[in-house]
Amino acid sequence: MIRLLGVVLVVAGFLLGVDTIAVVLGAGLATGLLAGLGLEETLATLGRAFVEARYISLFLLSLPAIGLLERYGLRERAAEWMARLAGVTAGRVLGIYTLARGAAAALSLRLGGHVQFIRPLVYPMALGAARRRHGTLEPAEEERLKGLSAAVENYGNFFGQNLFVASAGVLLVVATLAERKIAATPLAVSRAALPVALMAGGLALAQCLLFDWRLRRGRKPR
Amino acid sequence: MTAPLLQALLEGFYALCGLLALDAAVRAWRTGLGGRGTGLFWGLFGLLFLCGGLLPPALVGALLLVLGGLSALGRVRPVGAIAPSPARKPPGRLLLIPALALGASAFLLALLAPGEPRGGLVGLGAGALFAALLALLVTRARPAELLQENARMLGLMGPAGILPQLLAALGALFAAAGVGGVIAQALSGLLAPGARLAGAAAYCLGMALFTAVMGNAFAAFAVITAGIGIPFVLDQGADPALAGLLGLTAGYCGTLLTPMAANFNVVPAALLETASRQRVILAQLPVALALLAAHIALMYFYAF
Numbered sequence: 001m002i003r004l005l006g007v008v009l010v011v012a013g014f015l016l017g018v019d020t021i022a023v024v025l026g027a028g029l030a031t032g033l034l035a036g037l038g039l040e041e042t043l044a045t046l047g048r049a050f051v052e053a054r055y056i057s058l059f060l061l062s063l064p065a066i067g068l069l070e071r072y073g074l075r076e077r078a079a080e081w082m083a084r085l086a087g088v089t090a091g092r093v094l095g096i097y098t099l100a101r102g103a104a105a106a107l108s109l110r111l112g113g114h115v116q117f118i119r120p121l122v123y124p125m126a127l128g129a130a131r132r133r134h135g136t137l138e139p140a141e142e143e144r145l146k147g148l149s150a151a152v153e154n155y156g157n158f159f160g161q162n163l164f165v166a167s168a169g170v171l172l173v174v175a176t177l178a179e180r181k182i183a184a185t186p187l188a189v190s191r192a193a194l195p196v197a198l199m200a201g202g203l204a205l206a207q208c209l210l211f212d213w214r215l216r217r218g219r220k221p222r
Numbered sequence: 223m224t225a226p227l228l229q230a231l232l233e234g235f236y237a238l239c240g241l242l243a244l245d246a247a248v249r250a251w252r253t254g255l256g257g258r259g260t261g262l263f264w265g266l267f268g269l270l271f272l273c274g275g276l277l278p279p280a281l282v283g284a285l286l287l288v289l290g291g292l293s294a295l296g297r298v299r300p301v302g303a304i305a306p307s308p309a310r311k312p313p314g315r316l317l318l319i320p321a322l323a324l325g326a327s328a329f330l331l332a333l334l335a336p337g338e339p340r341g342g343l344v345g346l347g348a349g350a351l352f353a354a355l356l357a358l359l360v361t362r363a364r365p366a367e368l369l370q371e372n373a374r375m376l377g378l379m380g381p382a383g384i385l386p387q388l389l390a391a392l393g394a395l396f397a398a399a400g401v402g403g404v405i406a407q408a409l410s411g412l413l414a415p416g417a418r419l420a421g422a423a424a425y426c427l428g429m430a431l432f433t434a435v436m437g438n439a440f441a442a443f444a445v446i447t448a449g450i451g452i453p454f455v456l457d458q459g460a461d462p463a464l465a466g467l468l469g470l471t472a473g474y475c476g477t478l479l480t481p482m483a484a485n486f487n488v489v490p491a492a493l494l495e496t497a498s499r500q501r502v503i504l505a506q507l508p509v510a511l512a513l514l515a516a517h518i519a520l521m522y523f524y525a526f
Contacts, residue, residue, distance in 0.1 A: 019381075
């Protein structure tokens with residue numbers, strides 16, 4: 001049970017708002033040392049895994065292009081486009097993105113991403129649509145819109161991807177069960193993803209429309 | 223494309239990432255913006271990207287502790303000098319082309335190497351370069367502006383930018399220390415075999431919980447399925463395809479709830495400059511909890 005100390009440290013650190021990187025490294029050291037790996041082997045395990053995981057940070061390569069486009073006005077333009085369309089609301093922009101993102105993931109299309117779409121396009125579009133209807137938003141409203149804009153990318157990505165027969169998740173389920181001599185075909189596993197995908201889509205849309213409703217409440221439409 | 227070519231391209235992109243971080247470090251050091259700590263932070267990070275594979279792993283681990291110390295002491299601050307807004311801005315429709323090309327070319331290039339996970343990564347890197355080129359053409363900016371914007375965006379992300387990679391390393395350490403087995407054992411100790419609803423609930427909650435700890439449902443799946451899923455759900459007669467997939471996506475509900483999944487929850491908060499670091503998780507909380515309850519119900523009524 002003492003091995004769980006690292007986990008406890010992470011949870012406590014996150015809850016207390018201690019610097020995240022320091023918490024993660026501290027928890028790593030504690031876990032490695034308590035498991036009897038020794039200091040050098042603990043550091044080596046951390047270092048090796050960090051270098052192997054470089055692929056996770058490849059998104060940094062898109063920052064120069066996104067930054068340059070922003071400097072030349074991409075985010076303002078995205079907001080202006082939405083301001084010209086009648087019938088557009090923040091919730092509808094985000095709802096449509098959720099469905100499109102989920103459909104793309106179900107077809108195994110890698111179209112999406114917080115760096116590529118949410119910051120430069122989707123959030124500014126949603127904000128533009130909200131401002132068109134309601135004028136300037138309260139800081140708390142903008143903050144909630146930011147949270148929701150980031151969330152819809154995750155909803156679409158997570159709960160759409162396993163509808164694809166050869167997705168990494170489906171293949172993992174098949175392989176893990178096969179190791180225990182339990183047979184399941186990829187097709188059957190990916191079909192099993194449908195009810196959850198529909199529920200996730202419904203919940204996401206409900207959350208988006210609820211955001212619109214809360215914005216409308218107590219204001220007069222312009 | 224062949225596997226060695228993909229690997230070589232990937233190494234090239236890693237080196238490029240390292241050079242971009244080093245450039246941001248030099249800018250921070252030279253301008254004094256953000257202080258020397260900021261320069262040191264991105265410099266070390268760039269170094270680990272550029273030649274991390276050549277350094278002894280224990281040294282890499284020790285350098286990571288230095289990065290952690292700089293971050294803990296609050297020495298890493300935004301670097302980017304906000305350059306004056308350009309006088310002449312191109313039509314908005316043109317700006318959309320590089321932005322969409324970033325996603326589309328990543329997808330098209332990934333098609334050149336089907337069934338090869340590195341293909342997607344190479345597509346991502348090449349798409350980023352292609353988009354940078356298009357962005358230069360459309361804005362007619364000087365190439366140096368690209369680097370300046372890179373430093374600004376890196377500074378904006380701050381230490382959160384390296385968190386996903388660091389958490390992957392922590393996950394490896396948790397796995398090496400056998401943390402998953404302890405969680406599975408503790409949960410299965412509470413269960414009596416044959417209670418289907420309790421089994422379904424323990425499998426789904428165990429996946430969500432351990433995923434929240436590891437930050438990654440894939441890492442949790444094998445451990446929790448072996449420890450809880452198979453004895454308490456599958457051996458009780460549940461359909462394996464249905465129960466297996468529901469177990470995995472119950473883990474995804476845990477991903478929505480944890481700062482350990484930094485690339486999905488923490489980096490986006492930094493990118494959107496939210497006031498609260500946990501804003502994305504707060505937004506996802508009601509949906510994740512409702513979905514998790516739905517997973518337990520689906521597994522109980524639908525898989526058995």
